Amino acid sequence: MSSNEASYHHGNLRNSLLTTASTILQESGIEALSLRKLAERIGVSRTAAYHHFKDKNDLLSAIAAQGFLTWQQQAEKTFDEPEYSSREKYQKFVHDYVEFAHKNPAVYQLMFGSRLWKNNQSSEELKSVAYPSFQYQVALVKNLQAKGLLPQSEDPLRLAQVTWATLHGIAQLVIDGIYADASHLEEMCQCAVNLFLTSEQNQIVNK
Structure with a gap:
């Protein structure tokens, strides 16, 4: 030794x-x-x-699992902030998600990419943190629906999938540098927030 x-x-x-x-x-x-x-x-x-x-794949799975844990802790910290409104918390959540991907591109792509998921190469350790991380987003959507900030007419699971897919798409575009770069992050994230949360105003108008 x-x-x-x-x-x-x-x-x-x-x-x-x-x-x-x-x-x-x-x-x-x-x-x-x-x-x-x-x-x-x-x-x-x-x-x-x-x-x-035990091997490289096990190591990669552990890196991805740590990425999910780090992101989860960041999201939970945001929603535990007592001085922000629910709308402000969600806005920060969206911005932080894309910023996390932008600052940690290799880890982010490992977390969500085909290298570990497509051929069932993900370890049990990775699954044990990745799946609950998505369930956290489903619970978040349900909570925001109950508060009238997201459309109550939509199925929570499908809405969570769509909002997550939107954020993932923005993050991947920025990482790849195809249609956007880091200078567009703030405006793109704010546009997503405005689209997701317009239901608050629409529901008030329709009442």
């Missing part, structure tokens, strides 16, 4: 591996990431790395 390995507590090595792997992913992409290179960069043996992740 190397001195570096000895200096790590059990949980600290896994966290260090994840943090460093995320950095490599952001810097150089998936192809540049391997457990061997990761172990070398941290200064531990490959055996130590394999103790925490």
Whole structure:
């Protein structure tokens, strides 16, 4: 065992591996990431790395899972802010979602991309945080419907899927740089908020 390995507590090595792997992913992409290179960069043996992740796919799933947890914590913090109205909280939620994707493009694409999901390569760890993350958005939609901020006539699940798909589309366009770039983020997010939440005004007019 190397001195570096000895200096790590059990949980600290896994966290260090994840943090460093995320950095490599952001810097150089998936192809540049391997457990061997990761172990070398941290200064531990490959055996130590394999103790925490059985293969590269397991490592990628763990990175994606951490991405979901980070985003979830950010969203929950937004909706726990007592000084903001429900409308203001949702507006911040939309802006923060796209900003998260813009600042963490490699992790975001791993979270939602086909690399882990299309061929059922996602780990149980990843599923255990990704699925509840979407259920959180469904619960959010139901809450905003109850407050009259989103259309009450729409099925909550379908509305959650459509609003999420819209945000994902904006995020992906910005990441790819095809039709938009970072300078468009604020206006695009605000446009989405205005479209999603027009029901508040429409319902008042129709009453």
